Amino acid sequence: MADYDLILKHWGPVEADYSAHGNLVLTRLFHEYPDTQKLFPKFAGIAKGDMAGNAALSAHGATVLKKLGELLKARGNHGAILKPLANSHATKHKIPINNFRLISEVIGKVMGEKAGLDAAGQQALRSVMAAIIADIEADYKELGFAG
Numbered sequence: 518m519a520d521y522d523l524i525l526k527h528w529g530p531v532e533a534d535y536s537a538h539g540n541l542v543l544t545r546l547f548h549e550y551p552d553t554q555k556l557f558p559k560f561a562g563i564a565k566g567d568m569a570g571n572a573a574l575s576a577h578g579a580t581v582l583k584k585l586g587e588l589l590k591a592r593g594n595h596g597a598i599l600k601p602l603a604n605s606h607a608t609k610h611k612i613p614i615n616n617f618r619l620i621s622e623v624i625g626k627v628m629g630e631k632a633g634l635d636a637a638g639q640q641a642l643r644s645v646m647a648a649i650i651a652d653i654e655a656d657y658k659e660l661g662f663a664g
């Protein structure tokens with residue numbers, strides 16, 4: 518089965534509650550990689566213990582997972598979806614590229630626990646995210662953002 522399908526097979530539970538899963542992803546990202554919490558100023562002041570109930574965190578987490586859903590469903594034809602995202606993350610949010618690798622790992626773990634993403638699915642997610650991140654990196658270079 519193609520990588521995209523191996524992941525999309527487990528997308529149902531994520532899609533059924535983007536906010537809850539999005540909150541889990543960002544809460545875990547900030548716990549496991551504390552530096553990532555400083556990337557978005559509106560999240561920098563949230564105490565570790567308050568993350569699970571934080572509405573702004575749930576909202577951004579939902580945005581991230583919805584975008585990922587669109588990217589997955591585009592099955593590689595994601596240029597038009599990815600470009601504005603890469604642009605805003607380079608010029609507005611200034612998010613270094615490695616953070617996309619960190620959030621990808623965390624998404625894999627959360628999907629493993631909450632959506633039954635198995636070992637093959639985790640590997641598929643790694644390859645798909647590597648391709649997406651390579652495209653973001655190419656856009657970053659074009660824009661002159663070192664990332």
Ligand code: CUP
Nearest residue numbers: 553580581584585602612616617620649
């Ligand atoms: O949109 C947005 O916001 C982004 C999303 C994505 C994901 C994955 C891939 C691509 C894109 N984001 Cu936000 C991201 C990030 C965050 O939030 C944090 C950290 C890192 C990254």
